[in-house]
């Protein structure tokens with residue numbers, strides 16, 4: 001049993017620690033308000049680690065093995081659009097999408113599971129995997145639309161999308177803008193509806209607002225146009 005005086009000292013200590021903590025809270029209210037959620041912090045940390053890593057595409061090839069079950073060993077996906085082509089996607093885009101699936105910033109039950117597989121632990125793993133995927137040649141044709149709205153879609157694309165995604169859908173590596181060239185038609189138009197119906201939380205409000213005014217024919221037409229462009233023609237945009 002502590003003597004009464006010892007007990008007083010303990011209380012004094014507890015109270016002074018409490019006062020210091022309260023003062024710290026009161027002095028920094030704005031930094032508290034700006035605190036990102038734990039999921040955001042984890043996602044940002046992982047993205048940063050992956051960006052700082054020196055990617056090893058050979059190691060990435062091993063990590064890719066389970067991905068091939070759905071995306072194909074060559075990253076082609078499935079022409080019916082149920083699984084996207086990922087071969088030749090910009091490195092930074094692949095990394096970001098994987099991080100987003102890992103932290104509930106992009107929703108898809110299959111990908112959330114795949115991106116969290118036990119063998120993918122660190123930013124380095126994501127970097128290696130993305131380096132392998134980005135270097136895969138595309139060189140195959142995507143599932144296409146029926147051509148009905150092709151002209152209409154191409155016009156809408158040049159007006160609203162070309163500035164960022166490039167005339168042929170090459171995207172921009174340095175700005176993290178995805179390549180859309182040679183992507184499967186049905187996958188593309190599903191992304192429009194997912195974005196506009198708020199099922200793609202990682203897509204900015206600005207982007208959703210760009211898509212929202214498009215009508216069905218324009219959406220189908222843009223998807224058709226992009227499914228017919230060739231990723232190989234856009235390589236210069238790297």
Ligand code: HEC
Pocket residue numbers: 063064066067068069070071082083084085086093094097098106107108110111114115117129133178
């Ligand atoms: C069980 C099937 C399955 C497996 C395994 C799988 N994927 Fe996917 N992947 C999908 C589907 C389906 C989508 C589209 C999901 C959506 O609409 O958001 C997708 C989407 C993606 C995307 C986003 C493509 C884009 O254009 O934005 C990337 C990148 C990706 N997968 C990479 C991988 C990697 C790397 C692995 C291995 C770690 C992997 N996937 C394993 C089915 C799978």
Ligand code: HEC
Pocket residue numbers: 084096157160161162163164165175176177178180188191192202203204207210211222
């Ligand atoms: C201001 C630049 C900008 C403009 C303009 C723009 N995009 Fe995007 N787009 C982006 C960025 C950045 C992303 C990646 C968002 C993310 O991280 O999920 C993206 C993603 C996409 C995706 C998802 C790709 C995938 O594989 O999942 C589609 C589809 C798309 N954009 C289509 C369009 C279309 C169609 C238009 C024109 C109506 C358009 N974008 C206009 C910058 C832009």
